[in-house]
Amino acid sequence: MTRLALIAHDEEKPEMIDLVRTYEDLLATFDLVGTGTTGQRITDETSLTVERKKSGPVGGDLMIGAETAENRLDGVIFLRDPLTAQPHEPDISALLRICDVHDTPLATTRSSAEFLLQGLARRTTE
Numbered sequence: 366m367t368r369l370a371l372i373a374h375d376e377e378k379p380e381m382i383d384l385v386r387t388y389e390d391l392l393a394t395f396d397l398v399g400t401g402t403t404g405q406r407i408t409d410e411t412s413l414t415v416e417r418k419k420s421g422p423v424g425g426d427l428m429i430g431a432e433t434a435e436n437r438l439d440g441v442i443f444l445r446d447p448l449t450a451q452p453h454e455p456d457i458s459a460l461l462r463i464c465d466v467h468d469t470p471l472a473t474t475r476s477s478a479e480f481l482l483q484g485l486a487r488r489t490t491e
């Protein structure tokens with residue numbers, strides 16, 4: 366089963382909810398994992414269930430990174446806030462880096478996330 370990580374900074378959480386609602390039928394066929402607050406909001410506000418790691422600032426990004434290092438993820442959607450400094454910037458950089466190391470598909474914006482989801486959808490039906 367396709368396993369996808371969903372993460373959004375606070376300013377981007379409304380965008381994440383909107384994205385997830387738009388692709389809800391597709392995402393219902395995926396195994397979803399997310400950082401704590403993002404995962405909680407998706408679970409509360411949509412029909413989907415998300416396996417929740419710790420919240421990003423207390424290790425959640427690193428926990429997603431660990432799954433990436435084990436090649437357990439087929440993709441990561443990480444809607445980052447590019448305009449706000451984050452206290453856990455080193456953890457964020459580590460996650461982005463490990464996605465590069467393992468060539469795990471990574472999308473950090475709405476439009477790239479749509480391409481990623483469409484690619485995963487095509488792969489699922491092939």
Ligand SMILES: O=C(CO)COP(=O)(O)O
Nearest residue numbers: 400401402403420421422
């Ligand atoms: O901070 C985050 C990613 O860096 C997201 O964490 P939450 O989903 O817990 O808000």
